[in-house]
Amino acid sequence: xxxxxxxxxxxxxxxxAGLFIKSMELSLDQFxxxxxxxxxxxxxxxxxxxxxxxxxVNLVMGTIIVWxxxxxxxxxxxxxxxxxxxxxxxxxxxxxxxxxSLFAEKGWxxxxxxxxxxxxxxTPVGIFIAMIFIGIPFVVRxxxxxxxxxxxxxxxxxxxxxxxxxxxxxKVILPSLAPALLTGLALAFARAVGEFGSxxxxxxxxxxxxxxxxxxxxxxxxxYRYADATAIAVVxxxxxxxxxxxxxxxxxxxxxxxxxx
Amino acid sequence: xxxxxxxxxxxxxxARPTHDPRTxxxxxxxxxxxxxxxxxxxxxxxxxxxxxxxxxxxxxxxYLVALADAEALAAIRLTLFVAATSVGLNLLFGLVAAWAxxxxxxxxxxxxxxxIDLPFSVSPVISxxxxxxxxxxxxxxxxxxxxxxxxxLFAFPGIALATTFVxxxxxxxxxxxxxxxxxxxxxxxxISLGASGLQTFFRVTLPNIKWGVLxxxxxxxxxxxxxxxxxxxxxxxxxxxxxxxxxxxxxxxxEYQFVAAFAIASLxxxxxxxxxxxxTVLDRHLDEGxxxxx
Numbered sequence: 001x002x003x004x005x006x007x008x009x010x011x012x013x014x015x016x017a018g019l020f021i022k023s024m025e026l027s028l029d030q031f032x033x034x035x036x037x038x039x040x041x042x043x044x045x046x047x048x049x050x051x052x053x054x055x056x057v058n059l060v061m062g063t064i065i066v067w068x069x070x071x072x073x074x075x076x077x078x079x080x081x082x083x084x085x086x087x088x089x090x091x092x093x094x095x096x097x098x099x100x101s102l103f104a105e106k107g108w109x110x111x112x113x114x115x116x117x118x119x120x121x122x123t124p125v126g127i128f129i130a131m132i133f134i135g136i137p138f139v140v141r142x143x144x145x146x147x148x149x150x151x152x153x154x155x156x157x158x159x160x161x162x163x164x165x166x167x168x169x170x171k172v173i174l175p176s177l178a179p180a181l182l183t184g185l186a187l188a189f190a191r192a193v194g195e196f197g198s199x200x201x202x203x204x205x206x207x208x209x210x211x212x213x214x215x216x217x218x219x220x221x222x223x224y225r226y227a228d229a230t231a232i233a234v235v236x237x238x239x240x241x242x243x244x245x246x247x248x249x250x251x252x253x254x255x256x257x258x259x260x261x
Numbered sequence: 262x263x264x265x266x267x268x269x270x271x272x273x274x275x276a277r278p279t280h281d282p283r284t285x286x287x288x289x290x291x292x293x294x295x296x297x298x299x300x301x302x303x304x305x306x307x308x309x310x311x312x313x314x315x316x317x318x319x320x321x322x323x324y325l326v327a328l329a330d331a332e333a334l335a336a337i338r339l340t341l342f343v344a345a346t347s348v349g350l351n352l353l354f355g356l357v358a359a360w361a362x363x364x365x366x367x368x369x370x371x372x373x374x375x376x377i378d379l380p381f382s383v384s385p386v387i388s389x390x391x392x393x394x395x396x397x398x399x400x401x402x403x404x405x406x407x408x409x410x411x412x413x414l415f416a417f418p419g420i421a422l423a424t425t426f427v428x429x430x431x432x433x434x435x436x437x438x439x440x441x442x443x444x445x446x447x448x449x450x451x452i453s454l455g456a457s458g459l460q461t462f463f464r465v466t467l468p469n470i471k472w473g474v475l476x477x478x479x480x481x482x483x484x485x486x487x488x489x490x491x492x493x494x495x496x497x498x499x500x501x502x503x504x505x506x507x508x509x510x511x512x513x514x515x516e517y518q519f520v521a522a523f524a525i526a527s528l529x530x531x532x533x534x535x536x537x538x539x540x541t542v543l544d545r546h547l548d549e550g551x552x553x554x555x
Contacts, residue, residue: 004358004373011354011426012379015391018401022394061300068297071283072290080298082541086305089533089540091487092385093507094526097514098308101315108311109303133304155283165285194384197489197507201514214386218494221393230394233387240382244375 016237023234026227034231039207040216044235047213050124051192054131058188059181061132062139069140070147088137092197099130100201122204127212130199131192138191139184146180146254179254183247190243194236312530315523327524335501336509336525342417343492343505344485347424351481352474355432360466362433363440364448374437380429388426389494392419415497420505423491428481435477439470439547472546479543483536487529 023031034040068074069081087095103110103120113120120126150173158168174181196214204210213232220229284290317324327333358377362370380388394400396413406413413419447469451461467474489507496503504512506525513522 004354004361007354007357008373008376011422011429012376015395015426016379016383018394019387019391021401061296064293065297065300068294072294074294074298076298080301082537083301083305085537085540086309086533089483089487089536090309091489091507091526091529091533093489093510094312094487094529094533095308096489097510097522097526098312101519102307102311108307129304133308136301136304152283159283190382194382194387196384196386196493201511214384214490217384217386217390221390221494226394226397226399229390233384233390236384237387240384244378244382248371248375 019230019233019237022226022230026231030227031231031234034228035235039211040213040228040232042208043211043213043216043232046124046127046209046211047193047236048239050128051131051189051195054128054135054192055185055189057132058135058139059185062136062143062184062188063177063181065136066140066143066147070144084137084140087134092134092195093201095133095198096130096201099133099198100126103129103202121202122210124203124210126202126204127199127210130202131195134195134198135188135192138188139181142184142187143177143180146177150176176257179250179257183250183254186243186247186250190240190247193239309530309534312523312526315519316527318523319520323520324524324527327518327521328528330521332501332504332509333521333525336504336506337528339417339420339502339504340486340506343421343424344482346421347428347485348478348482350425351428351432352478354429355434355436355477355481356474358433359436359440359470360462362437363443364445377433378430380426385427385488385490386494389423389491392423392426392495414495415499415503417503419495420492420503423495424485424488427488427491428484431481431484432474432477435480436470436473439473440466443469472543476540476543476547479536479539483533486532 026034035044065080065084069077069084100121101107103113103126105111105114105119105121107121110121118125120129154172154176155168158172159165163171194214196212196218199212200215203212203215205215213236217229217232217236220226220232285293358373362373393414395402396406396419397403398407400414402413413422447465448461451465452458456464486505487507488505489511492505493508493511496505496508498504498508498512500512506529510522510526510529513519513525
């Protein structure tokens with residue numbers, strides 16, 4: 001027990017505390033000045049805005065994928081089930097270079113898209129695509145066990161009472177999945193906000209346009225502007241604490257709705 | 262106990278009447294399956310395929326030459342050492358932490374689990390940054406380290422530390438639910454029969470959790486070898502010295518040495534695929550092991 005706490009402190013808590021202590025060397029005005037500077041605000045807006053958009057896509061597509069994987073039987077189902085974890089297992093730098101060459105103007109997908117007038121690589125759209133990629137497993141893996149355990153009698157009862165299929169899905173199934181869906185959304189969002197490796201290759205990294213907040217931290221560090229880097233990091237860290245807190249609440253909510261577990 | 266396997270041809274599936282209230286019209290099913298397969302193919306399968314396509318774009322000769330390059334070999338060696346260090350440390354910690362959380366009762370357990378999970382939700386760049394703030398020239402321990410001629414940042418210790426931070430939760434996460442489920446009955450029986458604490462651990466606990474341990478180590482190792490953001494901040498990018506494989510991918514890619522970049526990337530992609538296959542196999546073992554707790 002003591003060993004656990006010591007080790008946890010050495011590796012995780014002390015370093016994180018160091019970040020907050022460092023940020024306290026700044027006066028409130030300085031701190032405020034850094035995080036409200038145009039470039040920082042734009043980087044935060046790009047990271048948080050696109051992460052939310054990507055997580056929303058993952059919510060919709062993740063629901064469809066998990067539904068198909070759990071409820072239907074089709075050739076290759078087990079293969080696709082395993083493939084869902086690839087974004088989790090593939091090193092982010094590899095994902096980054098792969099997505100970039102896929103969506104570059106002469107890439108397999110980039111070329112046809114360019115013919116349609118859509119430019120993906122080196123634009124904010126590229127960031128959006130990379131964030132969708134890394135968020136795929138979260139919604140699927142949080143909803144999957146809940147959907148598998150869903151009591152079939154609920155649906156049968158609703159159907160025997162004359163409810164249409166669409167009605168059952170909306171009124172019976174989706175509400176039972178809601179906590180898991182929201183947890184998945186929050187996890188995908190948290191991951192996308194902080195994501196670095198898979199995004200920077202495809203992003204283009206133009207300040208104020210396609211520059212994500214983690215990259216701005218790296219740039220400030222390389223300029224030895226530690227205070228700037230720390231201030232941005234604190235904002236992002238507080239955001240991830242809020243997300244963890246939300247996820248914990250969601251999970252408690254889910255548990256309270258399933259007294260059988 | 263048999264694990265329910267999903268076979269398209271299982272009799273129950275075929276016998277299911279067409280008017281089953283728990284399914285949708287055929288057209289809806291086909292659309293949803295197509296959407297799922299299409300999305301996964303574009304976003305997951307294609308990126309994987311292009312890694313190998315680019316790596317072998319100039320033939321297998323060029324591929325092998327790229328991998329035999331001195332810088333590539335140095336990066337592979339560093340990556341292996343870093344991963345071994347981080348996995349070793351986190352294995353030890355994971356065992357102790359899961360043991361403490363699962364076998365003893367104390368207040369603040371939920372908080373402790375949340376804290377262990379923390380590195381998962383911190384941006385990798387911030388994970389690197391915290392170590393720069395601690396050990397950098399202007400950091401808290403910087404002056405002391407310099408006075409003693411110790412280098413943490415831009416050297417092996419810094420890379421290993423950042424990697425350990427990032428992979429911190431994996432083993433503990435894999436073991437906590439498993440050990441909680443198994444409870445303390447078997448350990449109590451062993452102790453009451455006169456086994457010592459260590460004997461109980463090695464003879465009773467460890468065999469019960471071996472698949473969980475393997476599972477945690479597997480995921481921890483995959484992340485340790487592939488970590489990019491945190492390592493990129495603390496590594497200093499000294500060529501041939503502090504570049505791990507993911508960092509070398511970045512450097513080669515930015516120098517337009519695409520075959521070389523994707524050759525290294527293909528090794529990492531293979532690592533990911535092997536990890537996933539092993540994970541699928543272990544998932545099955547864990548499923549079979551789970552219901553044993555009477």
